[in-house]
Every structure is written in C-alpha cells, then in structure tokens.
Amino acid sequence: MKVLAISGALRKDSYNTLALRAAQKLAPAGISISIADISQIPLYDEDVRSGGDPAAVSALKAQIHAADAVLIATPEYSFSMPGVLKNTLDWLARPPEPLFNGKVVAILGASTGLVGTARAQYHLRQVLQGMSAFTVNRPEIFIREAAGKFSATGELTDEATAKLIVEQLDALQKLKARVG
C-alpha cells in the first residue's frame, strides 16, 4: 500500500512532520509512506483555478491520485487546523477530479498543548467528510505536549505513540482492503 503523507505544518522542525517521519520508519511490511511538500501551494483563488491548476497543485494531485491511501498530520492553530492545510484541501476538493471521493485517510496530530490537536482533528474529519473520504476512526492519535516526545535529533521517543502509529497504519490498510 502506497501512502502519501501530508503535514499541516511548514516549519522544518515541525512535530507533525517528525511524527510522519516516525511513521515512515514504523510502517509495517507492505506499507510505504512518502511525504508531500505543500509549501508551494498558493492561496486558493477561483480565478486562478478556472485558468488551470498551478504546477504545485497539479503535482500534489498526481501524487494523491497515485497513492492508495493518505495520512495527514495536523497541528492545532487557534483550536482548528492551520490555514495552510485547509487551503491545500480546498484546492484538492475542487472539480473536475473528485480526488478524495472514496480515498482512505488516517489522521493524527501533535501539539505542544494538552489536548494533542483533538479540536483540529475533529474539524479535519468534518472537512474530509465533505470531500467524501473514508477516515480511519480508531485508533485516534493525539500527541499532546509534543516537545517531550521527540529527541533533540527529531526521533519519536514515546513508545505509546509509536505503538498507536503502527496500529493506525494497520487500521488504514484494513480499511483500504474493505473499501477497495
């Protein structure tokens, strides 16, 4: 199963991106994960879209099209997902190709706060429902107080989180098998 991972954070030391790198290493046999770059996705503008997708959007759409599943790590900004992630999803939600229709998606998130992006993740689930994706319901992964869960070199050090990531990837693979 080819998984395309998207981090909702652009900063290089992002805990959410680090969580996706951890998922790459933890992925069970048969699952490969590549991480997309959304840093060049422009602000959504219907006038631009009607003239054709910008190159960064076309490239991301092609990556999603080629992937069997998607894994999204979202930070929590002001009790919701960051604008860069929502903006990216808005580009992907537009016609002509219903990219996320029937796509299987797992979500996780890391924050320095106490609820580990729960509020952001429920907003993200709602948006994915609007895009007709199938999301993994359990296990949920809320990486709270993230600063204490990664080493100085960016490795995930929290075993409970590592276990959940493996379980979630397994659930993603099972959901893909059911949905087809």
Ligand SMILES: Cc1cc2nc3c(=O)[nH]c(=O)nc-3n(C[C@H](O)[C@H](O)[C@H](O)COP(=O)(O)O)c2cc1C
């Ligand atoms: C604009 C902004 C808003 C934030 N709002 C929240 C919030 O609502 N809840 C929370 O737990 N953390 C919040 N934080 C802190 C983030 O959890 C923290 O910056 C985290 O490291 C962001 O994810 P990243 O490491 O992947 O960049 C906010 C950070 C920023 C920059």
